[in-house]
Amino acid sequence: MPAHAFNPTRFLKTVSSSAGVYRMYDADHNVIYVGKAKDLKKRLSSYFRKNLNNVKTQALVSHIHDIDVTLTPSETDALILENDYIKQYMPKYNVLLRDDKSYPYIFLSDHTHPRLAYHRGAKREKGQYFGPYPNGGAVRESLNLMQKLFPVRQCDDLYYKARSRPCLQYQIARCSAPCVAKVSDEEYREQVKLATLFLKGKDQQVMASLVAKMEQAAAALNYEDAARYRDQINALRRVVEQQEVSGNQGDMDVIGVHFASGIACFHLLFIRNGKIFGSRSYYPAVPSETELSEVLRSFMLQFYLNFESHRTLPSEIIVSSEFDDIHELEQAIKEALAKNLVIKTKVRSERASFLRIADSNAKNAVETRLSHQNTVEQRFLLLEEALEQTQKIQRMECFDISHTMGESTVASCVVFNREGPHKADYRRYNIHGITPGDDYAAMKQAIGRRFDKVDANGKIPDILFIDGGIGQLRIAQKVVNEKFSKLDVAPTLIGIAKGEGRKPGLETLIYGENELAFHLPADSPALHLIQHIRDESHRFAITGHRNKRQKTRNTSSLESIAGVGPKRRKALLQYLGGLQQVKGASVAQLAKVPGISLEMAQTIHDSLRG
16 A cells, blocks of 8 residues: 555555454554554554544554454463564564563583573573573672572583682682592582472571581580581571562562653562562663553563463563553463463552562662663763754764784774763774774774765764774774765764873863864763763773783684584693693694594694795
């Protein structure tokens, strides 16, 4: 149907009154909204009434050029299909939750000597999974705590099998060294059992078991064992006392909601076995003039029907506000995930206490974000005034170079918009083919790659900051002039030269066009914004450099040779006695290694000598 020919009256005559999902398209045939209805005809007719009170609906209807519908057997099926379409099309007028990450777990393997480990993703290995935890930091913190309480190994299997003597973890009493039989299998299994009970939240059972073992060891005059159990009991008691909130309420998700000035925050408390496992805040993208009921409904729909997250569902979900389709969502989860659960909005006693905590955190998160946005907006306005910009600055980028005496050179590009750092657009560039330590060549390569295929419709920054002096700025300006020579727009380049003693507030700012230097007061919010993007680019560059350098130093030079896999590397190192011997070997000597042909020996010889 042509874009200009859409006729709602004629369209509605053909729409069924069954349950289903509808998709609305704009003039470019992009999906701009997805919705579901128990009665499609009735729901779609409501969009084309003469008097529409909702501003968002008015804006949506003004862009509709086509609609298609999909009938479903029930409203529950429509709810599931709606969620699938929202994830597929990401429509601009829908509330969108970007929660595509799987949740981390603590994994206890099913080995003779089980290990505790961090796990994220599908559950492939045999063993027990404890979680989900709200984030990776919570898992690592828990694993660190487990090391202090229970001497169960956390090393990977390759390291465990290769041990011939105890490692440092044994020396500091954080592992019982089952790899070299420093502990009996029976005693190790007992510690694994206690760790399992602790992860299941059965603290008192663990405590009682340890007390019994301590008394038994003392009665048998095994005072060293009794003292060890005593220390373990004291450590466990301190951990239990530090538990924030505990009870006997089972598993539940408690969701606090706050929606103000177009920002919605959903703060989730993950309650498992009556204890707060952790918490996590979500900020879905909300179209303007959207009502709270729709925001809440969309969040619940997309969060709990996200099959890819490998989330373990609780038996209860407690929400601070009611929303449309609450019972249909409950039924859809039961059918789609084969999980019995109940969604509650009115609770008392301890559940109400959890809900107050979640609501308070959600409100605080929104207020903090609004305050941050206001601060960033004020800094942008003052920067525009300081730079005498006639147009609004919407996007700024900053480049920095990081290396260690020319090794593993990395360039960073960070992006700020009117809301602050826009991390989705951050980029790193691995610099190759330059003289080590040549910052000018590195900057030229990074800027050139950033704007290599730039056009008028691309993401062009209004201001491009260069962390460096006049030399780096001249190189960057030359590249920008070349790349933007055929375009009507180009970024304004400003160099940030460090002041005396590299002290903040003493920076010299230099325009790239005329190389005019100027300063801003040390207490200027505009300068603080420049320092923020400069420091962020430095942090991002040095993190990338360190990661690259560490990877380089942990990688054998044999790994980069085509055709030399793990077996051949092992044969080379064992037969010749080490990497230095391999590097110094002749082609004839390399060819004597089992599995190495004369042709492969020549390849290895040439590769190791550049």
